[in-house]
Amino acid sequence: MGRYHGRSTTVLKPRTTQEVSEIMKWCNKRRIGVVPQGGNTGLVGGSVPVDNEIILSLSNLNKVRSFDPVSGILVAEAGCILQSLTDYVAPHNHIMPIDLGAKGSCQIGGNVATNAGGLRLLRYGSLHGTVLGLEVVLPDGTILDQLTTLRKDNTGYDLKQLFIGAEGTLGVITGVSILTPPAPQASNNVILALPSFDHVLPLYQTVKRQLSEILSAFEFIDRTAYDLAVKHGQGRALSEEEVDGAECFVLVETSGGRREHDEEKLADLLELLITADKPLVNTGVLSQSPAQFSSLWALREGVTEAVSKEGKAYKYDISVPLSSFKDVVDGTREHLRSKGLLHDKAVKYVLGYGHVGDGNLHLNIVADAYLPEIQDALEPYIYEVVALHRGSISAEHGIGAMKTHALPYSKSATSIALMRKIKAVFDPHGIMNPGKVLELM
């Protein structure tokens, strides 16, 4: 994002868990801050030092330790890149339960540390469910070996859950045991152009009812996001006729057991949507080949990249009720306009896209440069809007360095006090990723 810069002079790249342990012991004794770094694709500045901490890169811990094709349980080192793991399990007809636009660079350890959501959460649930065990090096160098492959284990406190989503503030994840689902035998997708945002909710209900068990993704892109993706060559653009008058788009993916059966269901759905008395969509484009399947997905996945090519992005990854997605985006645009900030020299675009199926809106404000007056106009405005909806200020990207000050909008004082106590138990000297998640005292 080009937004966060530390002053570190040292990057360490251990090759074994034992080396990670030695490093942590050494740093803990000398009270040296350590920032665990995975693929560095995080969007909240969590993997960037705030000062001169040591950067601990996990990229050399990149081996698969075991894979059981019967249970689908994969045990991998934290530095394995998500795409490599996807490729590793593919010949065994399995997939990773998580998928995201950054899969070519992000690491499984980073995914677990951020509790990344992504494109498959609707179908396979969160990492809190699919991660079966973790190996973690604690700040004092102790190796906590909880790398079990058990599906069921009710033996007291489930400590691994604390490290999932802790963003490297409690320990360094060095190994992950994760349940990989069988690969669907057939995947299809369709992009739907909607005349109005008001159609998204009824569309979601209809799609869920019609596709039931084969529905695997329901992703939303507003018109501005779509236009930017197309402008920057992301994916297959629809024809002018197809986008005519569309206010927003929805990408629906199915993953099932038999291609003909799934295709028939999708075609029936499309017919129903288009021929209804009050059509919910203007048009829909069904992928006809693996290449088209990927290029329809690229329209959605490419929005992040398109935004970063367009300018400097203020990114808000929020959970709010689905019915208010559009109001939040439009309200933010109007708010910026009222402050005189919506013009070529300041904010160029306000757009929304995201994982509708999970109630997760990515609200992006694209400007020419990061300017204090834009920042002041956006915050606390957006956090107040989120709090009004009893939403979350971070649906999936985490808190990092970016949102520590805003944590009270989503967590009560009691919760934050307990979080501080937990942090003190694991990291009494405050060397683990200082200034992330919890503000420095």
Ligand SMILES: Cc1cc2nc3c(=O)[nH]c(=O)nc-3n(C[C@H](O)[C@H](O)[C@H](O)COP(=O)(O)OP(=O)(O)OC[C@H]3O[C@@H](n4cnc5c(N)ncnc54)[C@H](O)[C@@H]3O)c2cc1C
């Ligand atoms: C194009 C694009 C699309 C994205 N799409 C999504 C999406 O759909 N859903 C989503 O949730 N996120 C998304 N992200 C954000 C990001 O990719 C995820 O947060 C990802 O999980 C981060 O993994 P990483 O390995 O790059 O971690 P990093 O960015 O290196 O680190 C992220 C945080 O985790 C900590 N950390 C990293 N590795 C470890 C470890 N081994 N032990 C302890 N702490 C560690 C770091 O200190 C930091 O706080 C996207 C990012 C991009 C650029």
